[in-house]
Amino acid sequence: MxxxxxxxxxxxxxxxxxxxxxxxxxxxxxxxxxxxxxxxxxxxxxxxxxxxxxxxxxxxxxxxxxxxxxxxxxxxxxxxxxxxxxxxxxxxxxxxxxxxxxxxxxxxxxxxxxxxxxTRQYVDAMAGTGAILLDTRKTIPGLRVLEKYATRVGGAQNHRMGLWDAAMIKDNHVAVAGGVSEAVRRAKAAGIAHIIVEVDRIDQIEPALAAGATHLLLDNMPPPTLRSAVALVAGRVPTEASGGVNLETIRAIAETGVTYVSVGRLTQSAxxxxxxxxxxxx
Known part of the structure; x- marks a missing residue:
């Protein structure tokens, strides 16, 4: 540690x-x-x-x-x-x-x-899969630095510390911006180097990559869909599984080949x- x-x-x-x-x-x-x-x-x-x-x-x-x-x-x-x-x-x-x-x-x-x-329980549950455990911004207001320190102590890697260190384009951003391509274009035009795009369907992957996503958040996909998504991405950008992750499901999720698995409950529900x-x- x-x-x-x-x-x-x-x-x-x-x-x-x-x-x-x-x-x-x-x-x-x-x-x-x-x-x-x-x-x-x-x-x-x-x-x-x-x-x-x-x-x-x-x-x-x-x-x-x-x-x-x-x-x-x-x-x-x-x-x-x-x-x-x-x-x-x-x-x-x-x-x-x-x-x-x-x-x-x-x-x-x-x-x-x-x-x-x-956090250590989750790290142990996914040991040997090659995937890395991430925390999230689901922290108690005012305690983020301490809580994210605690996840590192447990063996996780910190995701974004705040809204300032990476763009994360989610469904509401896409809706307001008028589409994935336009949202990513604006992020790139703003000079943001790290652009995470959330997708919840396979058919969203290629448009997100073509637009310039540097990281894909695969939201609420079951393991078979995650495997298909990882195969389609083929290592072009890191992939992150998120949503529906608990101690019973994390190993199957991590074994799909994703780069990361993010778990909000580490700081939200411990x-x-x-x-x-x-x-x-x-």
């Missing part, structure tokens, strides 16, 4: 905004009322289920933001597949600070590890991993 958060992602700003949402203008009234100011706790973050770990650096950032002197020992790394009851982090620091940061840190690691875990933070006084 070779996945890192981009340098442009501002961890400090993300942590500050998340904590501000939780603390409001008053703060953690429970910890202030219940925990003595000088109380110290040791604790362990652990996974209750087998998971692929993602987001530990962010968890650490939450704790360090509220207690700059906290001692943290990272016991595993992002991308590790761990068994149930595996300890992920060990930490020791100011009791109030650690309890205040707990939920924000857990929410982040649970969400990202859930995505990484589901359940949160069951991860806890248990504090002790020893």
């Amino acid at each position: 070779n996945a890192t958060l981009p340098d442009s992602f501002d961890i400090a700003a993300f942590v500050a905004a998340t904590l501000a949402e939780d603390l409001g203008t008053i703060g953690d009234i429970t910890s202030v009322a219940v925990i003595p100011a000088d109380a110290r706790f040791t604790g362990v973050m652990d996974s209750r289920d087998p998971i692929v770990v993602a987001g530990l650096a962010l968890a650490e950032a939450f704790f360090r933001t509220l207690d700059s002197d906290v001692r943290i020992e990272r016991l595993v790394q992002d991308g590790d597949s761990v068994a149930a009851d595996t300890d992920l982090l060990r930490l020791e620091g100011a009791g109030r600070a650690l309890l205040t940061a707990e939920r924000s840190a857990l929410n982040t690691v649970q969400h990202l590890s859930g995505i990484a875990t589901m 359940p949160a991993a069951d991860i806890g933070l248990d504090f002790t006084t020893a």
Whole structure:
């Protein structure tokens, strides 16, 4: 696994905004009322289920933001597949600070590890086919960079990060532009190098290629149709299968010879991993 958060992602700003949402203008009234100011706790973050770990650096950032002197020992790394009851982090620091940061840190690691875990399941299900798993733009607003980081941790490749890095001409674009050829012509005239065209019928392939498509998205085609589409394209451009993909169908889809299989549910539907933070006084 070779996945890192981009340098442009501002961890400090993300942590500050998340904590501000939780603390409001008053703060953690429970910890202030219940925990003595000088109380110290040791604790362990652990996974209750087998998971692929993602987001530990962010968890650490939450704790360090509220207690700059906290001692943290990272016991595993992002991308590790761990068994149930595996300890992920060990930490020791100011009791109030650690309890205040707990939920924000857990929410982040649970969400990202859930995505990484589901992604790894899909990667394993299509192993050996030669096809590459892609994520999509079906992400929670504001969390795209983190969620797409988690899919990379799980073994997928990022598709478009946004609307800016490739043209994707879909049925509504074609309808408004007046046809596939006209839509692609306008994209080329705008100087766009990477032009993805969505097709859902075999007879749309040649017009799309003739117009200058550099990537075909084969939408909601069953495996026999995908095989025919791949044979017709004959390697002229990359092909991507999309739609109706789940763990039961992905291998048959990947075995059709497509270059990529894209799966929106990696970021849209992954359940949160069951991860806890248990504090002790020893």
